[in-house]
Amino acid sequence: MYEAEIAKRKTFAVIAHPDAGKTTLTEKLLLFGGAILVAGAVKSNKIKKATTSDFMEIEKQRGISVATSVMSFEYREKLINILDTPGHKDFAEDTYRTLTAVDSVILVIDCVKGVEEQTKRLMEVCRMRDTPVIIFVNKMDRDGKDPFDLLTELETLLKISVQPLSWPISMGSNFKGVYNLYNQTLNLFRAGAQKVLDDMIQVEDLNDPSLDKQIGEREAAQLREDIELINGVYEPFSKEHYSNGLLAPVFFGSAVNNFGVQELLDTFVNIAPNPVGRPTNLRTIEPTDPKFTGFVFKIHANLDPKHRDRIAFMRVCSGKFERNKFFYHVRNNKEMRFSNPTSFMASQKNIIDEAYPGDVIGLYDSGNFKIGDTMSEGEKLQFKGIPSFSPEIFKEIINTDPLKTKQLNKGVEQLTDEGVAQLFRQEVGMRQIVGTVGELQFEVIQYRLLHEYGASCRFQHVQYYKACWMVSEDEKQLNDFIKFKANHIYRDKDGNLVFMAESSWLLDVAIKDYPKIKFTPIPNLKFNSQFLKWARNKMNFLVMVC
Numbered sequence: 001m002y003e004a005e006i007a008k009r010k011t012f013a014v015i016a017h018p019d020a021g022k023t024t025l026t027e028k029l030l031l032f033g034g035a036i037l038v039a040g041a042v043k044s045n046k047i048k049k050a051t052t053s054d055f056m057e058i059e060k061q062r063g064i065s066v067a068t069s070v071m072s073f074e075y076r077e078k079l080i081n082i083l084d085t086p087g088h089k090d091f092a093e094d095t096y097r098t099l100t101a102v103d104s105v106i107l108v109i110d111c112v113k114g115v116e117e118q119t120k121r122l123m124e125v126c127r128m129r130d131t132p133v134i135i136f137v138n139k140m141d142r143d144g145k146d147p148f149d150l151l152t153e154l155e156t157l158l159k160i161s162v163q164p165l166s167w168p169i170s171m172g173s174n175f176k177g178v179y180n181l182y183n184q185t186l187n188l189f190r191a192g193a194q195k196v197l198d199d200m201i202q203v204e205d206l207n208d209p210s211l212d213k214q215i216g217e218r219e220a221a222q223l224r225e226d227i228e229l230i231n232g233v234y235e236p237f238s239k240e241h242y243s244n245g246l247l248a249p250v251f252f253g254s255a256v257n258n259f260g261v262q263e264l265l266d267t268f269v270n271i272a273p274n275p276v277g278r279p280t281n282l283r284t285i286e287p288t289d290p291k292f293t294g295f296v297f298k299i300h301a302n303l304d305p306k307h308r309d310r311i312a313f314m315r316v317c318s319g320k321f322e323r324n325k326f327f328y329h330v331r332n333n334k335e336m337r338f339s340n341p342t343s344f345m346a347s348q349k350n351i352i353d354e355a356y357p358g359d360v361i362g363l364y365d366s367g368n369f370k371i372g373d374t375m376s377e378g379e380k381l382q383f384k385g386i387p388s389f390s391p392e393i394f395k396e397i398i399n400t401d402p403l404k405t406k407q408l409n410k411g412v413e414q415l416t417d418e419g420v421a422q423l424f425r426q427e428v429g430m431r432q433i434v435g436t437v438g439e440l441q442f443e444v445i446q447y448r449l450l451h452e453y454g455a456s457c458r459f460q461h462v463q464y465y466k467a468c469w470m471v472s473e474d475e476k477q478l479n480d481f482i483k484f485k486a487n488h489i490y491r492d493k494d495g496n497l498v499f500m501a502e503s504s505w506l507l508d509v510a511i512k513d514y515p516k517i518k519f520t521p522i523p524n525l526k527f528n529s530q531f532l533k534w535a536r537n538k539m540n541f542l543v544m545v546c
């Protein structure tokens with residue numbers, strides 16, 4: 001119904017192991033896309049503040065990207081939505097959820113370090129969802145691994161077929177540029193150059209002797225040899241294999257030097273998928289379905305410290321979203337309308353009147369939304385595949401300023417709604433435990449409680465191994481267990497019963513002694529102890545709710 005709008009949109013995320021150059025590349029994509037005007041300014045805090053997703057003070061202090069944000073711009077008649085993701089592993093949940101809201105990704109690799117731990121995890125998630133991946137090998141101005149070795153490493157460690165669509169001419173201090181295999185152009189490198197379009201040379205024939213003059217005899221000979229080898233090994237590039245998540249095209253460049261980014265963006269616009277369908281409990285929702293549907297994949301409190309607002313980020317999946325029109329909030333079973341839905345250009349927010357499949361909109365929220373919530377035009381749909389997480393680290397909140405108890409409680413309540421930490425309240429006592437998958441989140445929560453709510457606290461380590469949600473049809477057995485383990489029984493924010501197991505051994509004992517109770521690593525799952533073990537061993541902490 002809105003085919004033209006859908007065909008315009010490309011919604012993707014840039015993902016990477018920290019420090020590979022994700023923030024730099026994102027900024028350069030904005031630059032080449034014309035969304036910002038100043039090049040080569042990633043080091044300037046002013047530009048960084050205005051153009052990247054570093055909304056939070058703590059990100060700037062620590063030099064890591066904590067929050068996920070959305071940036072939109074138009075390029076070659078396409079509307080590009082980039083969803084930025086935190087690189088730090090302690091915030092991997094945020095990234096994994098963001099990946100449910102995109103249609104493709106650009107994965108950044110540092111050519112010196114190659115495939116790193118977080119690269120593998122991110123790729124695992126992409127593979128689970130068959131998300132199309134383009135790989136950008138960054139920092140070619142440094143002496144890194146041999147490009148052929150890198151291709152083998154990518155293929156072996158990321159378990160995906162790869163195919164170079166651009167090829168580097170030397171690297172490090174001798175880096176001369178990249179040859180674009182997709183449209184046979186040569187792009188010569190000048191360190192720190194601004195946009196490099198003007199330097200693009202069309203190469204009809206690699207054997208043309210003028211190439212030797214351009215890049216040097218030795219480099220020209222090497223390039224000819226490399227390209228011959230590549231052409232001999234690889235089939236013509238298959239867009240279909242890429243779209244199905246089977247083949248990852250590889251680009252080489254240097255984001256900080258604005259190099260190789262244009263080729264990446266141009267090819268991205270050509271090959272990246274338009275919004276694709278998404279599974280629900282009832283059927284797959286196609287973007288072309290005429291009725292509006294969307295789901296919330298992220299919630300952020302106090303995005304703008306001046307206004308103390310909380311924003312739910314919603315991916316539009318089908319139909320047309322309209323300002324001030326009533327839509328159906330499936331979980332709450334109520335109609336809602338939004339007078340100030342926003343689109344994002346980094347930290348700038350603009351009120352929008354309508355949005356189409358592929359768009360991400362920000363909805364001001366006073367506590368109605370939870371991550372994973374679906375909105376529709378009345379149908380009781382639930383989008384599937386939004387990951388939930390089993391917390392790994394548990395700490396008790398100790399209030400260090402009793403005069404600010406109210407603020408502390410409000411802050412903890414709101415910040416844990418964002419989904420990166422879970423709150424557990426002791427059933428028989430006063431203890432409040434926060435569970436996360438990464439240490440850093442405690443620091444972030446503590447910092448935000450102080451700066452956003454004026455509440456000070458500290459976190460005290462508690463010896464818990466796993467939070468296990470409990471359900472049982474045998475009320476007696478459940479009550480016996482609750483009495484027996486009273487000190488370790490908690491409620492999550494929705495009032496569900498949770499057993500905090502002190503150790504793996506004690507959990508196994510509980511499972512054996514109370515066979516009629518189902519212990520699960522996240523709420524509302526119909527799995528039992530075997531699943532728990534599987535999740536622990538195989539998937540670490542990520543569980544897709546299907």
Ligand code: G4P
Pocket residue numbers: 016017018019020021022023024025042043065087138139140141142253254255256257
């Ligand atoms: P991230 O978001 O993936 O964590 O990485 P980010 O872009 O912040 O880049 C990490 C570091 O790598 C930054 O240096 C950045 O300047 C550098 N970098 C990015 N692209 C390239 C490249 O193509 N070549 C080289 N040589 N370096 C690159 P930093 O010293 O940590 O920060 P800064 O002081 O430069 O901002």
